[in-house]
Amino acid sequence: xxxxxxxxxxxxxxxxAGLEGRDAPGARPGRYAPELDDDRIHDRLDEGEGxxxxxxxxxxxxxxxxxxxxxxxxxxxxxxPTETTRNTMRAVGAREIITGIGILANPDPxxxxxxxxxxxxxxxxxxxxxxxxGERDRTAxxxxxxxxxxxxDLNAARRLGSSSRAREVQTPRDPIRGIRVHKxxxxxxxxxxxxxxxxxxxxxxxxxxxxxxxxxLDGKRSRWKAKAPAGLSVSWEAVITEERPNELIAxxxxxxxxxxxxxxxxxxxxxxxxxxxxxxxxxxxxxxxRLTSTxxxxxxxxxxxxxxxxxxxxxxxxxxxxxxxxxxxxxxxxHPGRPPGGEEEQS
Amino acid sequence: MKAxxxxxxxxxxxxxxxxxxILNHRDAIVRVTSTAICGSDLHLYNGFIPGLExxxxxxxxxxxxxxxxxxxxxxxxKGDRVVVPFPIACGACWQCEHGLYAACExxxxxxxxxEKMWGRSPAGIFxxxxxxxxxxxxxxxxxxxxxxDVGPLKIDDDLTDDQVLFLSDIFPTGYMGxxxxxxxPGDTVAVWGCGPVGQFAIASAYMLGAERVIAIDRFPYxxxxxxxxxxxxVINYEETDVLDALEEMTGGRGPDACIDAVGMxxxxxxxQYAYDRAKQAVRAETGRPIALxxxxxxxxxxxxxxxxxxxGGFLDKFPMGAVLNRGLTIRAGQxxxxxxxxxxxxxxxxxxxxxxxxxxxxxxxxxxxxxxEIFNEKxxxxxxxxxxx
Numbered sequence: 240x241x242x243x244x245x246x247x248x249x250x251x252x253x254x255x256a257g258l259e260g261r262d263a264p265g266a267r268p269g270r271y272a273p274e275l276d277d278d279r280i281h282d283r284l285d286e287g288e289g290x291x292x293x294x295x296x297x298x299x300x301x302x303x304x305x306x307x308x309x310x311x312x313x314x315x316x317x318x319x320p321t322e323t324t325r326n327t328m329r330a331v332g333a334r335e336i337i338t339g340i341g342i343l344a345n346p347d348p349x350x351x352x353x354x355x356x357x358x359x360x361x362x363x364x365x366x367x368x369x370x371x372x373g374e375r376d377r378t379a380x381x382x383x384x385x386x387x388x389x390x391x392d393l394n395a396a397r398r399l400g401s402s403s404r405a406r407e408v409q410t411p412r413d414p415i416r417g418i419r420v421h422k423x424x425x426x427x428x429x430x431x432x433x434x435x436x437x438x439x440x441x442x443x444x445x446x447x448x449x450x451x452x453x454x455x456l457d458g459k460r461s462r463w464k465a466k467a468p469a470g471l472s473v474s475w476e477a478v479i480t481e482e483r484p485n486e487l488i489a490x491x492x493x494x495x496x497x498x499x500x501x502x503x504x505x506x507x508x509x510x511x512x513x514x515x516x517x518x519x520x521x522x523x524x525x526x527x528x529r530l531t532s533t534x535x536x537x538x539x540x541x542x543x544x545x546x547x548x549x550x551x552x553x554x555x556x557x558x559x560x561x562x563x564x565x566x567x568x569x570x571x572x573x574h575p576g577r578p579p580g581g582e583e584e585q586s
Numbered sequence: 587m588k589a590x591x592x593x594x595x596x597x598x599x600x601x602x603x604x605x606x607x608i609l610n611h612r613d614a615i616v617r618v619t620s621t622a623i624c625g626s627d628l629h630l631y632n633g634f635i636p637g638l639e640x641x642x643x644x645x646x647x648x649x650x651x652x653x654x655x656x657x658x659x660x661x662x663x664k665g666d667r668v669v670v671p672f673p674i675a676c677g678a679c680w681q682c683e684h685g686l687y688a689a690c691e692x693x694x695x696x697x698x699x700x701e702k703m704w705g706r707s708p709a710g711i712f713x714x715x716x717x718x719x720x721x722x723x724x725x726x727x728x729x730x731x732x733x734x735d736v737g738p739l740k741i742d743d744d745l746t747d748d749q750v751l752f753l754s755d756i757f758p759t760g761y762m763g764x765x766x767x768x769x770x771p772g773d774t775v776a777v778w779g780c781g782p783v784g785q786f787a788i789a790s791a792y793m794l795g796a797e798r799v800i801a802i803d804r805f806p807y808x809x810x811x812x813x814x815x816x817x818x819x820v821i822n823y824e825e826t827d828v829l830d831a832l833e834e835m836t837g838g839r840g841p842d843a844c845i846d847a848v849g850m851x852x853x854x855x856x857x858q859y860a861y862d863r864a865k866q867a868v869r870a871e872t873g874r875p876i877a878l879x880x881x882x883x884x885x886x887x888x889x890x891x892x893x894x895x896x897x898g899g900f901l902d903k904f905p906m907g908a909v910l911n912r913g914l915t916i917r918a919g920q921x922x923x924x925x926x927x928x929x930x931x932x933x934x935x936x937x938x939x940x941x942x943x944x945x946x947x948x949x950x951x952x953x954x955x956x957x958x959e960i961f962n963e964k965x966x967x968x969x970x971x972x973x974x975x
Binding site for chain 2: 425427513514544547548551554555558559560561563564565566567568569
């Protein structure tokens with residue numbers, strides 16, 4: 240899900256027009272754009288559906304109790320058990336179980352949540368009628384409880400409704416292809432220093448393992464060359480689409496890039512004088528698409544891991560002045576960590 | 587150079603390997619004069635630590651003479667005599683600045699592996715698997731020491747290697763175990779394990795104000811050392827039920843603080859031991875937390891359980907109910923050695939303690955394989971092996 244960012248950063252994100260990709264030559268419309276919207280919709284969806292699930296299970300639990308022990312439940316709500324209350328209680332229990340299953344089994348439970356609301360209204364009227372006979376306090380308590388449940392039901396219905404609407408808006412867009420990566424790291428240096436080092440793109444190959452060179456062409460454009468699997472290399476031109484000193488740098492690849500990519504790096508002070516948080520969002524579409532990245536995963540070259548490793552190396556550059564290595568991480572063949580003839584199996 | 591290489595489970599060989607060289611600007615190369623086999627090396631020896639590769643050089647307790655320094659090392663020069671702390675720490679990250687050196691954020695080049703196992707990565711450690719960095723260890727003629735401007739402690743005077751070597755790990759580790767135990771004057775402290783770390787935990791508990799320390803082990807010679815050298819009352823768990831004995835010895839209260847200096851390869855008897863042994867053998871749990879369970883169950887309500895024995899993964903039957911319902915505090919950690927080296931060196935210099943009391947064996951580096959075997963099998967009343975390189 241979305242990494243937690245303060246509202247102001249979120250705002251900047253959405254307003255970061257360059258990410259929209261509409262004006263990106265060669266980029267299919269909507270390709271990078273839905274990224275954030277998508278996340279938000281999922282958040283909302285999850286919220287509504289999570290609550291609905293809880294309500295579903297609640298329905299089933301209550302229904303089972305009402306069906307199996309109608310008299311106990313009747314006494315609990317302050318009424319006097321009779322043949323009529325027993326039958327009513329069982330009927331209400333059956334209704335609860337059915338709605339519960341409906342909510343849990345249905346991918347879009349909004350209709351079933353509405354059924355719960357109707358049920359709440361029915362329960363309230365039943366309780367209202369029994370207010371006269373039996374224990375008033377208990378009955379009143381039960382009504383308050385039903386009102387509480389009704390409030391939750393309404394809330395779930397509202398959220399589910401809004402996300403269904405959002406989903407409708409979303410459907411006409413292209414589904415996102417390619418790979419999306421979010422990673423972050425906290426660096427114990429002031430924001431301006433961290434930003435300045437990063438903004439000088441020619442520094443990046445000093446800590447990004449897969450990057451061979453970055454050549455700055457002008458204020459906005461730069462040429463990137465990276466190692467690709469199987470000893471090949473790829474290069475592309477990147478354009479800065481938005482830049483706010485000490486806040487963010489957004490970019491996308493120019494037309495014709497082998498690996499289409501876009502992303503944002505933003506910088507913000509970490510709380511408690513801990514330095515700078517750097518957040519990277521990267522979206523790219525490697526040749527071969529997901530298959531390539533799945534293969535890469537087998538060789539530990541999973542993109543999220545790569546970005547995380549690069550950020551860690553960046554942290555080391557900033558905090559201790561260079562990337563920290565051990566014999567085992569820099570040497571192939573014999574070294575003090577592995578003498579000649581030592582087998583290279585993992586224990 | 588010659589180095590102690592792990593060639594498989596319970597298979598140690600002394601091999602000729604390339605000399606280490608400076609790889610980072612803040613490295614130093616140390617010619618090792620003394621190095622010790624640690625109880626935690628036995629977990630490697632027995633194959634219980636993942637991420638070890640055939641040929642890896644072991645050893646994280648070592649000291650020696652600086653023979654080369656990187657361009658950024660300003661505080662050391664060739665010829666300096668230094669003790670090297672076992673965790674590698676940058677001194678610049680948030681953790682280091684807060685004295686949490688064993689949690690250094692920058693010193694593990696294989697942090698990604700540690701993150702997969704433990705969520706986040708601790709500091710790198712010499713000779714302690716690729717999960718903790720793949721650094722060559724110090725049971726060798728030479729060792730590369732990263733962040734040499736932060737870790738190594740210069741020893742200027744005429745204290746012997748045997749007196750100061752254990753500042754690299756086991757003395758500070760035992761001391762931190764006692765410090766984490768929140769000992770108040772008048773407290774009774776129980777220590778599981780009378781290996782070298784346990785001995786230093788006992789001695790440190792007294793330094794920090796404990797009135798009585800009870801030591802638990804199964805080897806009479808180790809219990810004898812705990813009693814005669816460190817001043818503890820002792821329980822042999824092969825003769826007595828530990829929980830009953832502690833109950834009796836503390837008037838039914840339980841020890842105010844319990845220190846687990848055993849770790850993942852605990853021993854015991856009966857069904858529980860057989861169960862853990864079997865599960866560990868098939869890798870269904872990674873530790874046998876027998877000492878830890880006893881420590882938790884016997885600790886006084888509201889007391890502290892301090893864990894310095896090494897654990898690597900997941901434990902079964904962890905009595906969390908006792909921890910919560912009786913309000914216990916659990917503290918644990920690899921030792922932040924850097925912050926204890928100077929104060930403990932002062933203690934040694936003042937004559938408060940002579941850490942060399944735990945040494946039972948001096949051997950040549952050449953004989954490291956035998957050293958491992960003797961120590962692991964507890965032959966020849968072995969407590970601590972020091973190798974001369």
